Amino acid sequence: MIPIRWASDLHLDLADDGAIESLHAALRRGPSVPVILTGDLSTAPRLVADLLDLAAAAGAPLWYVLGNHDHYHGSVGTVRDAVIALSETHPSIQWLPPAGVVALDAETALVGIDGWADGRAGHPLTTPLVLNDDRLIAEVAAQPDRLSKLAVKRALADADAGRLATLLERAAPEFRRIVVATHVPPFVEALPASGRLSRPEWHPLLVAGATGTTLRRFAAAHPEHQLTVLAGHSHAAREVSLLPNLHVRVAPARYGAPSVAAITL
DSSP states (O other), rough: EEEEEEEOOGGGSSSSSSHHHHEEEEEEHSOOOEEEEEEESGGGHHHHHHHHHHHHHHEEEEEOOOOOOGGGGGGGGHHHHHHHHHHOOOTTTTEEEHHOOOSSSSSEEEEEOOOOOSSSSOOOOOOOOOOOOOOOOBBHTSSEEEEEEHHHHHHHHHHHHHHHHHHHHHHHHOOSEEEEOOOOOGGGSSSSSSSGGGGGGGGGHOHHHHHHHHHHHHHHHHTTSSSEEEEEOOOOOOOEEEEEEEEEEOOOOOOOOOOOOEEOO
């Protein structure tokens, strides 16, 4: 078993100074083991500063993927440029997609992609629900209508899914167990089974269909490998097995109360 610390949907832009200090204190008290963050840390203008503060408190390698909120008040392009530059100056803080295959132990690899809700679950053009992505992420906000905005999100989702397929195939020859960090849950089954988030109108906004397709395909083709997916986005704790070798865990979260959990993989 591999000990790590895992946090998702910290939304530090919505937390007061006391809540952030409590999070940092928890990181300082915890074991010196890798920290995995599955997106929505804060927003574009403060993302790098927040990552630096988290890494300083953790005193351990920090591996992360980006969530949709991490691009708010900015753009996908500028945020990616910023986090790549950060990784060059601070090697212990790594955005997972370009980090490639990370060895956690002799049998276990970590890979990661951001993942985007791509409207492939449910009916994206008729749902009455809309996320702030449509007005707060530059590449999406620039589009004139709902269909064009969806096309941007699907292009991002498909690029991530293609990257994930490559990472999984690179990891497979050497590692029997693969941990996949991503932001958006890749399956409807990973959403709550009851309550408002279980309603179909939420599905287009809460599921990364392209990611799910890649994971199912790899798991079916590699039954000897075990896949564990760590995700966030819905703020609703959930654990589900899609196949005998494909398990998904979604982290709970609450605005204004960022927290980190010690888990084993």
